[in-house]
Amino acid sequence: MSKSKIINKIKINKETFDLYLTEKKIQARSRYLASKINKKFADKDPIFICVLNGAFIFFSDLIRHINIDCEVDFLKLSSYGDAKISSGNVTLIKDLNCEVRNRNIIMVEDIVDTGLSMRYIKNLVMAHHPKSFSVVTLLIKPDSLKYDIKIDYFGFKIPNKFVVGYGLDYAQKARNLRSIYQLKTNGKA
């Protein structure tokens, strides 16, 4: 890991976010999740699917700790736009580009909030008859979950507060940060 100065506080659109999960913690957890997946999916040649945009950094870190035969693909859904709360609608912006039938599919998400996006993704993938469907997400907000979603692997359970960094954005900003930051003031706006 390259040495870089730890930033404790950031500001986006006049809102303050405090350091919440350090790069070191995230990296250790990604390695751990990858080791579990390596064991479970050895000889199963899974397809890892990155949910764009938010999961792109977690996906690239996780996949480099995967040491079994595998493939990758990308799916893009509509984002929150500039808001901190889901519109309640999901639309597909980029569909899968792989043959799902009879394959072991592992979805890689940055965060499961209400679970709406993952429910949409599951319906989409299951329509193509995979051999198995698993979900790995870096973050989950259990108090925010509205849909019954099975999460097979998660990095951290977090409170219902908006977070940015490490791929996650607020108004498209902060995706580039190495750590995860939590909104300081009154949670969701």
Ligand code: IMP
């Ligand atoms: P869900 O459909 O409500 O589960 O929301 C999933 C998507 O919303 C994630 O893939 C993120 O793109 C976005 N999202 C949810 N919570 C946050 C957050 O705290 N920060 C940034 N994006 C979030």
